[in-house]
Amino acid sequence: MPSILKLDHVDLHLKSEAGSVHILKDVSLDLPASKTVGVMGPSGSGKTTLLMVLGGLEKPTSGTVEVAGTTLGGLSEDALAIFRRDNIGIVFQNFHLIPTMTALENVAIPLEFAGHKDAFKKAAEALAAVGLEARVKHYPGQLSGGEQQRVAIARAFVTTPRLILAD
Ligand SMILES: Nc1ncnc2c1ncn2[C@@H]1O[C@H](COP(=O)(O)OP(=O)(O)O)[C@@H](O)[C@H]1O
Ligand SMILES: [Mg+2]
Known part of the structure; x- marks a missing residue:
């Protein structure tokens, strides 16, 4: 089974006025495609x-990240944005829907960015697949938290990405 995700000795330090935090410490992993993998850990881990x-979306301080055979650190900002658009769907912890x-x-949106002709038809099908056919015209502020999460899930899979990351 080919790898979809490979991390090699990834470290991440973030600096802020509150001080420097060493968040990721020497993380290596190799995950095969066509699998669902869960990551468990306490809040703040x-x-x-x-x-x-x-x-x-965040560059490691050191180490390499490879998605579907492409090393992300080797891409320019523009190439990385296109690679993300074509290969990765993300469900953010707080959804990040456009209000x-x-x-x-x-x-x-992601279909339109990718130049799809049937963006709205496909989007409607994705919303129906998550049980939201009766909420297509609603704005995020008019939806429950769980409904917003389902919109975010539909947005993540509507482009049939190779990798879905769900926080
Ligand atoms: N931008 C940032 N600057 C400094 N520290 C951060 C930043 N973002 C997250 N952290 C810290 O990194 C740690 C991990 O955060 P996070 O990845 O959000 O944890 P989790 O999702 O497991 O709850 C936390 O201690 C958090 O305070
Ligand atoms: Mg979190």
Whole structure:
């Protein structure tokens, strides 16, 4: 089974005015494609940070991250954004839906970015798949927390990415 995710000796330090935090300490892993893997750990242990590194949204201080055979550190900012768009779907811990867009528009965005012709039709199908066909015209502020989470899940899988990261 080919690897979908490989981390090699990943370290991450973040500096802030409150002080420096060593969040990821020598993390190595190799995960096969077509598997679902859960990461467990207490609050503050670094799960969200790890997902940000896996999704190319946070650069490790040292070590390498490889997604579907591509080393993220070797890509320019633009190439990384395109790689993310084409290969990775992310469900954020606090969803990150765009408040001024309806559920349908939120799910259609990644398809529109990727130049799909049927963005709105596919987005409607994805929302139906998560049981939200009656909420397509609603704005995030008009949805329950669980409904917002389902919109975020639909947005993550609507492009059929190779990797879905769900916080
Ligand atoms: N931008 C940041 N600057 C400094 N420390 C951070 C930053 N983001 C997260 N942290 C710290 O990193 C640790 C891991 O956070 P996080 O990955 O959000 O944990 P989890 O998702 O497991 O609860 C926490 O101690 C948090 O305070
Ligand atoms: Mg978290």
